[in-house]
Structure formats: structure tokens, C-alpha cells
Amino acid sequence: MSALLVALTAVMLLPLFLGSWRVSLVGLAAQGALLAAIGYRLHPDTAAPATWVLLVDLAVVRGLIAPLALRPVAVVTRQARHDIIPPNLLSWTLAVGMVLVAFRFADVVEPVAGDARMMVGVAATGVLLGLLVLSTQNGPLGQMIGVLRLENGIALFELGSGAEPAIGVHVAQLVVFVATLVLFRWYLHTLPVDAAAAAAPGEEAA
């Protein structure tokens, strides 16, 4: 389990330093695959429908559909670079600092060392880095990648919470997530690349 969690931390962190949308999308796919592997470790009963819903959610929807949904639009933009955090020392320090804060937080709330504590640390890393990406992006593609990173962090957090949601609730959550991806694609097709600059929504009607 620890190796999976270390790998997940790596795929959450490393794409931030490489200014490429391909790496960002591959990173999302890798996050989905690793989350599915962790989910299978925690719920190995393949006879239970809930396990299959979990695996479809993590491996298929988060690992495949989500990155593929964003890919064609990313290709159309043809940007040679697509930094999802600003490529400077301050941002990189903030990103690494957030990882340290996340693991320190896990030490405080999970006093016993082990997989449970590490899962909290990695999940908090995912949430914090997702928020960092969101706070530094103006364009919809980068913001969507930030949201999906945040959602992956939340998914890991739920995996380790010790509670199994009812299968109906989990399926409904999955449907809502897929509907969100459909909307994301629609926005990517209709929004300008730099939404904030194009909008100026705060200007007065006059």
C-alpha cells in the first residue's frame, strides 16, 4: 500500500513542474489508475457489486474518461507549454510546502503511524495541490485540471474514511461526476482559452 501511496504522491506533484498539458492529462490518468489499485487493495471482494462500481469510478471514469474528455480540446489549443502552476521558484516552493503541510496535518489528526495516516497525508496533498492549481489558473483547461485533481484527492479521502457508501448513493455520485465531465467538455468548446481576460464580467453596463 505504501508504494502505491508514494507513487500517487509523485504523480500528483511531478506534473506541476513540467509545463505540458500532455503530462498533466497523463498525470490525471495515472492518478485514476493508482486510486483504483488502492481501492482494490481496500475492497478486494470482486463478488460485491460495490467493488465494481468503485473500480469503474476510479479506473474508468477518473483514469480514462476524464483525461480523454479534456484531450481533444487541449490538442486544438496547440500550446507548446501549458503550465498548471506558474513556472517560478515561488510556486514550486509553495507546491512542495503544501505537501509537507499535508503530511504534517496527517501526523496531527492520525496519531498512529501507518497506511491510514499516509492516506490522509496523500489525500490532503491532492486537495491542497488541486486548490493551488485552481488559484493560479485563468483558463478553463487549467481550472478543470485543478478541479479533477481536487476530486481525486477527495476520492482518496473517502476511500480511507472507513465508511462504505450505499451502492445507490455511489452510483448517483458517479453519474453526477460524469455529468460534470460532459459539462466541462461543453465549456471547453465554447469558452475562450483565457476566460478571465475575455470576460471582464465586473465592468459596469454603461
Added chain:
Amino acid sequence: MIHLAAALAPWLGLLAVAAPGGARRAHAILVVVAAATAGLAIAGAAAPDEVLAGGYLRVDATSRLFAPVIDVIFFGVAVHLWTRAGGAAALVGTPARRRRRVMLILAFGGACNLVLLGNDLMVMWLALEVSTLAAAPLIVRLDDPASRVASWRYLLFSTVALGLVLVGLGCVTRSVHAAGLEPSLRLDELPGLLAGPPDAWRQLGVGLIVLGLATKLGLAPMYSWLPDAYERAPSSITALLGAVQFNAALIVLLRVVHVFRPGSGALLGGELVTLGLLSMVASTASLIATRDVKRLLAYASVNHGGVIAIGLGLHREAAYGVLLYAMSNAFIKAILFLTAEKIELRCGTRDARAIAGLIKDLPYSGVFLMVGTFALLGLPPFSSFLGELLILSALVASDELLVFAAFCVLITMSFVATGRTIFPMIWGQAPTDRSPARQSALAALPKLVFLLVLIVLGIYVPAPINDLILSVATTLEGG
């Protein structure tokens, strides 16, 4: 069962619109379904409490009090759209586009009704998320490219807000699990599971849930989506967001306050009062600066959200006032946003400096804007006055004198800022080169009904409604 029927009616309407031939009758189906939903919600106000759908849904005083409010407003907006179907920005475009929009409006209404009935915080979260996904495309106007960005910002902030709520729910689950109990997010089971002293997980969970819901309600610091979405969306959709979805999100917050106040009262109170004051400060500054009518009403919504948050943050005394204020606030926003659409169509602008003499130029809309603004500012005899007065009294009774002073200063500033922008629009010199506008009585009817409800709630709260408000207030007080 009557409430379940009310919650399911919009989904059945959605299927009817999606069926072959549904496009032609889309508006009529919307009105019929909204009327049925409102009728069922009103009839269900006297129904007994019951648990539905295997415990995932339930009818209680809170759902019986708020279902008629949001469903009557939903019906009013449906009638408004029907009367304006030929030219309203919300429904222009091809028949297919119109059908899609009516389907989204029905999904939105159905999801908001499910939020009211939720007996499980996860079910409420899901319903709120569905209402958000349905509302986001509705914000887009074909004639306004900036509305796409506003719509995206609405979805982005809502997704983050609901993500925070989900993390918070996960923290609460961990807290229950750590106590050696079987985790559950059912509202009727949670008080028993949270009987022990709060641990770090629970406190963190409560903090995140409140922050996420505050963002969904448009409270500071993460409120910047609200003015953009409210300004750019077609006004009928703004009315749905401000009056229907706001109350759906507020009900989730009321449930959270009810469940978590016994163990985490200090944290809840402190966070809500802080967010409320921040919202009042931010919105008052923006109210002073803006001259766009819809944006001004949006900032007033942030301001009112702040008032509600402060009232909820107080312990015992303000609950009745908060509920009265929230109900009246829904009707006020519906009146004003629907009126703003008519004014924009007539004057071709939302800039208050370019609009004058509405009382002569557009008599119905002028009167609705005038009376709605009086209610917005919390003047008697409207229920917003009574609600605000009760919250102020509660601030004094709770010895929150600094908050009281800040509240008074901010509310006075927002009063002056709103009045100085809106009143010249009503009584200024009307343009002489325009022929009198044609105004249909049917189009004015929803706003007239909303106005009557506001006045009735302000002058004399009928006994059955009063009993319901008292009952919900008792749950908020932890009693």
C-alpha cells in the same frame, strides 16, 4: 407522500418534455408541472412528519415550511417565462434549444425539492450538485458572450464549494468511525452518533461544511461568482438561483446547524458570524460602487446572505427572525429580478444612470421596483423588517455589541447606497419620446402574488405558518 409527489412531478414533466412532440408543449408542461408542484407543496404543509424512501428522505417542519416558498416562486417564474416565451432571453433560440432549457429548469426544480426532503447529508449534497449542473447552462445567454464565462465561474465555484462540503462530510464520517461507531450521515441518526465530545476530525468537518455551504450561498470570501452569474444570467434564471437554489442551500445549512450545534456550537457560531460580517462589508462596498441594477441586486443578495449567516451564528434568540427573513428574502429577490428583466427590455440598459421615471414609463414595473426595494431595505410593514429587528435584538441579547454596531453601520450604508441608485430610476424624469409600454396583467400576476405574501408575512403571520416557523426555530436552537 404528497411531498414525494411534489419532488417527483418536475422529473415526470422532464420526461414529458423529452418525449416526441414535447418541444411544442414545453412551456405549457413547465407551467402545469410547476402549478402541480406548488399545489402539492402547499397542501403538504399540513401533512404529518414521515420518513420516505427507506429513510433517505423525510418530511418534517423544515421541509413543510420551505417547500411552499420555493415551489410557489418556481411556479411564478414558470408563469413569467410562459408569458414572455416569445422574447425572453431565457428561452430564445431554436425549439430544440427551448426544449433543452425547459428540461434543465424542470431538473433544477426537481433537484431543489429533493434537497428539501433529504434525510441524509449525502443525498442533500447530491441533489444540490444536480441543481447546480442543471443551472449552469441556463446562465448562458446567446446574446452575451460574457454570460458563458459567468456560467463557468458559477460551476467552478459551486464544484469547489460542494467539494469542500464532501471533504467535511468525510471528516465527520472519520470522527464517528474513530469513536468506534458505525458511520452514517442520516439526520435522524447523526445526533446520537455525535453525542460525545467533538474531536479534531469533527471540528474540521464542521468548519469545511460551513465554508463550502457559505460559498454556495455566495458569502464572502468566495462570493465573486455570484454578482457575475446573477448579472449575466437571464433574469428569470437569476430569480431561480437567488430565490430557489439559495433556499435549498440554506436548508442544508439549517440541517447542519441543527445536527452539529450541540457539540460544535462555538465553532459554528464564530464561523457563521465572521463569514456574515465579511459578506456585509464586501457587499456594502460594492453596493456603493455599482450602477448596474442587476449587479446591485446581486450584491444586496450577498448582503442578505450575510445577515442570515449572522442570525444563524447566534445561539437561541435569532432563529425565528432568521427564518422569517430568509422566507421574505426569497420573495423579494424573485420580485426584483423579474422586474429587472422588464426594465432592461424596455430601456435597453441596466445602467441605473440611464433609467428614470419608471413609475410613469412602466407603471407596474415601477411599483414593483419601488415596493420591492422598500422590502429589500427592510422597511415596515414587510417581514424583512421584522426579521432584521429580531436578529438585531438577538445580537443585543447575546451581548454581541461590537457585531451589533458593525451590523447597524453596514446596514445603514447599504440602505443609502441602494436607495440612491434605485430611487432616481423610479421617480426621475421619464423620457418624453417613448410611447407608453404595454404591460400584461398576467405577466405581473406572479410578482403581485409574491408581494401579497410578503405583506401578509409582515403584518400578520397566519397561525399555521407561525407554528411551523416556531417548530423549525426550536430545532435550530437545539431544543
